[in-house]
Amino acid sequence: MKLDNIYQEEKKSNFAKVSEIIITMASRPSGFIGLSILIFHVVLAFISPYIAPYDFKAINPTLMLQAPSAEYWFGTDDLGRDVFTRTILGGRTALTITFFGSLIALLWGGLLGIFCGLVGGKTDDVVMRIVDAFLSIPWILAMLLIVSLLGTSTEVLIPALGFFYGKGIVRVARAATHDVIAKDFIVSARARGHSNFSIIWNEIIPNVRDSILVEGAMRWSWMLLGFSSLSFLGFGVSPPTPDWGLMISNARGLMSFAYWSVIAPIVGLSSLIIGINLTADAFAKALGIDRSTKAPV
């Protein structure tokens, strides 16, 4: 048999697939900017403890509210702590907690959504009504309740955030599953008598994985904002741990005469959120999920 040139696309290794996706993402300006910001923040989170010029909790009353200078790049706050040090350290907790939080959200939301989409019927009805009920609860109030009952430790925050941000993923995963479920390859697997688990694992997940991952990436940025809001309200991490939400909350009263102590954490937080958003968009486009702007060729 003759081989047509166009078919000579061999099976690629996973590494090759991932690097191809990243290259496609970086080839768009928005994707490049998003990826750069995200990578910058992640790298900073890893190395900041080693490059921080000062001790983040060293209080020095004589240095209160110093304007930015060669010595203190971003100035000092109302307790005389170096704002630069606190800003570069401030993303660490938020990034870590929300990263693991979104993983949990992705896992339970995605799996439950796929399961509901597959089995349908009464189970689906009941589960979705419960999810709807949770969606109607203002998450921040519920979070405040959980945090005040169980404390603000990481072990509480990660699962709690993961739970509240997973609800939305259930719907997305279920909708994506519905698209696939009517296809004949699922019918075929059913007729052969495969178990639900096998159908989910082999037939559905490979086909809905992309849209769930993109959704998860978007949730990450929302969760980051949510987590910072908690800190801002005083229910996130506890002082003196440097955290953007906390820093903004502390310094907001001094905005009129010491703008530097509030601007730095704001720029840190919003740039990270924008970075994640742009990356998620580029990720979706690289996977071909958003076809509106792409020619079918």
Added chain:
Amino acid sequence: MTEIIQKVKNLSIGFKSKKGEEILILRNITTNVKKGETVGIVGESGSGKSTLALAMMGYVKHGLYTIGGECEFNSSNLLKMKNRDLEKIRGRKIAMIPQNAGQALTPNLKIGYQIDEALQLHSDLKEEEREQKISELLNKVRLPSPETIALRYPHELSGGQQQRVAVAMALAGTPDLLLLDEPTTGLDVTTQAHVLELLNFIAKDTGTSMVYVSHDLGAIAQVSDRIIVMYSGEIVLEGPSRDILKKPIHPYTYGLLKSIPKLSLAGLPQSMPGSQPQPGTMHRGCSFFDRCNFSEEKCKNNSPQLEYLEELNTSVRCFNYKSLMNDNQVNQTVNKIKTSLQDKEILNLSEVSISYARQKLLDQVLNRISDDNPTVKDININIKKGETIALVGESGSGKSTILKSIAGLLRTKGGIIKFDQDRNLSSDLKERDPNDLRIIQLIFQNPDESLNPNHTVEEIIAQPLKLYFGLKGEELKKNIIDLLQKVRLGEFYMSRYPRQLSGGEKQRVAVARAFAAKPDIILCDEVTSALDVSVQAAVLNLLQQLKEDFGTTYIFVSHDLAVVRAISDRVAVLYQGRLCEVGPSKDVYQFPSHPYTEVLLGAVLEPDPDIKPKLVAEDIVEEKPPQKGCSFQGRCSRILGDICKNEVPPWQITNSGNSIRCHIPLKELQKDQIN
């Protein structure tokens, strides 16, 4: 000489690949359309026929661009025109009738409103005149009671009626040229015949030129005066319709005509090897070289030019057309079917009924289905081992529903499905044991949907092998290679993804997957209708070969009576979920037959301009089977009266063992049908 209204000159359209290469979809097309003429453009999917038709109205799909040449209409090049100027031509001078009218009509606007909109845009009529024009147009496309149709929404019409509305809208601007892109492809056979007849009438009545694009030579044969055969972006043959269909002088057309199953011939048609080259893979030589039976050494490196033969008024792109000119008939040779029928019955359906009705709460609690007029009722069929039985009927006849129930995908309401005479197959998938599931395997219509796009061919075929036989490692691999060879695919296909395969190859993989379970019965749900004609014959031949090798029983569902004739031993005709006629296929295709079978047979389109379809019954669509009496009473042209409306007809058995369910005595049934 008649006036030429559309001139296509040296047209090439293509796109840039990711690597920056220019890939041609249309290569140097030159042709024209004369006034009042119907031109049929025929070709397989990917031959560029739709691209050519769209270019004729100055439209190039997103992602494609014009590389050279022009499309001249009224002596102006459409491809260079500004959008504003094109708007004046589209609809008024050139109108388009889409493939799927159901999707082309706006779902939330009334039919009358949509036609009025077309009139406002494309004509200068005043309001009162427009009102009258709407009913005039609806009358012209032969829709019953235009006043009521105009007030309906698209979803309230049947597929055939929607297509008629699309025709009416296209006629609103009294265009000089009508472009039809597969206008009957999604329709039932009977509806299709009616729509084609309408198009013929309109062409004569209005004198409009038409360009009819289709993959179906049968439909093309009915409407066109001239046929253009396209292959791989080139015109390979162009000439008067009759000559092309009767005496094709290009090897591709010749092979294509041979590979179409015909009603008059039992047995499988000859298949054409290989498939059409993908765009961009052709570099030199004749594009049909690989599949050609007449090829010579020079065809490999030299591309033939389109040559005009004065005496035949035909253009042909082939070096060896002369050898085909002498062989002037399409002598259809068919591979006769060897029947491997055994006396043992393998599957019995008795009194099977299936309902789609929504269960009431009480029934849900009691876990039963109650519906006094189910979708499928009274199905009694005994299937012998090694037999190929075909279920035929229009869409909605319940043929796929029955397949689903046999596979266990749909619960039956009543009746028994028995395997091997003693094993009762539970109606619920979950209650069947794995072996019961293994013995019945399905092959689906559309291989694009039935193969998981994220699995390689190896993973796809491995699934049943792992599930039923627990194979692993080397043994698994050996079995997969074995199966691939059985469906004539090489070992190197193992690492491919479905998107890297052609339609025929995908269907072969689906066949291999079904056979991997070593089933006794294979359910084939329209397995060839998504495939190109030349590939269809190959798949049918493959299925027949595998059946002879394995002694499998096929239950074959199809709407295509010619395909059914080619492959099946026995045929069951269904209407509205009720059996009308069951019998050996050679007898079902002869008279006497059930009035519905007569309608179906009459509507079959053959690629022969001399065989016109007979339109026996109206192409109305019934939504629900009648409560009592004969299922076909609503459309039957030979209805006797109250007896048909009240009593379920009895089974009558002809001399040859054909069972017909009709009140009309056999002798009388035969009387009119013979002519």
